[in-house]
Amino acid sequence: MTSASLGKTGESTNTYAGHRRPHTHTQRGPAWASTAAKIGWVVLLAISTVGVLNHLLAVFTFATAGQEQQMFALFAGINAYAIAVLASPYRQHQVWAWLITWLEVAAFASALPLSGGDVGLGYLVVAAIAALAQLATLPSFWSRPTAQR
Numbered sequence: 001m002t003s004a005s006l007g008k009t010g011e012s013t014n015t016y017a018g019h020r021r022p023h024t025h026t027q028r029g030p031a032w033a034s035t036a037a038k039i040g041w042v043v044l045l046a047i048s049t050v051g052v053l054n055h056l057l058a059v060f061t062f063a064t065a066g067q068e069q070q071m072f073a074l075f076a077g078i079n080a081y082a083i084a085v086l087a088s089p090y091r092q093h094q095v096w097a098w099l100i101t102w103l104e105v106a107a108f109a110s111a112l113p114l115s116g117g118d119v120g121l122g123y124l125v126v127a128a129i130a131a132l133a134q135l136a137t138l139p140s141f142w143s144r145p146t147a148q149r
Helices: 035-060 066-087 095-100 102-115 117-136 138-142
Strands: 002-006 012-016 019-022
Touching: 035 066, 035 102, 035 117, 035 138, 066 095, 066 102, 095 102, 095 138, 102 117, 117 138
Parallel strands: none
Antiparallel strands: 002 012, 012 019
């Protein structure tokens, strides 16, 4: 049985089976280290969401060759995986989630040599924005004590 109360210092505590411990984070997960970190997370989530929708649309509308459809499907899968990671483990500041999210950045950056031209340049710009957003979240993952990682 759990109950919330205020401790002697006025901080909120949890009581579970007679044990009291202070709240270390909100119900949704640990707090972001800064507003920039939270904005970075939102930007990454938006890029991933738009990416999966854009690439699925490409698979079913204007991709003509089998390889082109496979490439768009691969990008949609990478974006969908990024959404799954960003929605939970990333938001809980699990270090592996921060590290694995660089794969999406690398995928966007790799489109320049694969497609070239203006399209490739557009992917490179998205990769740069995603990299900046990812770096904005860095303090939320690495400024905590090792025991909490």
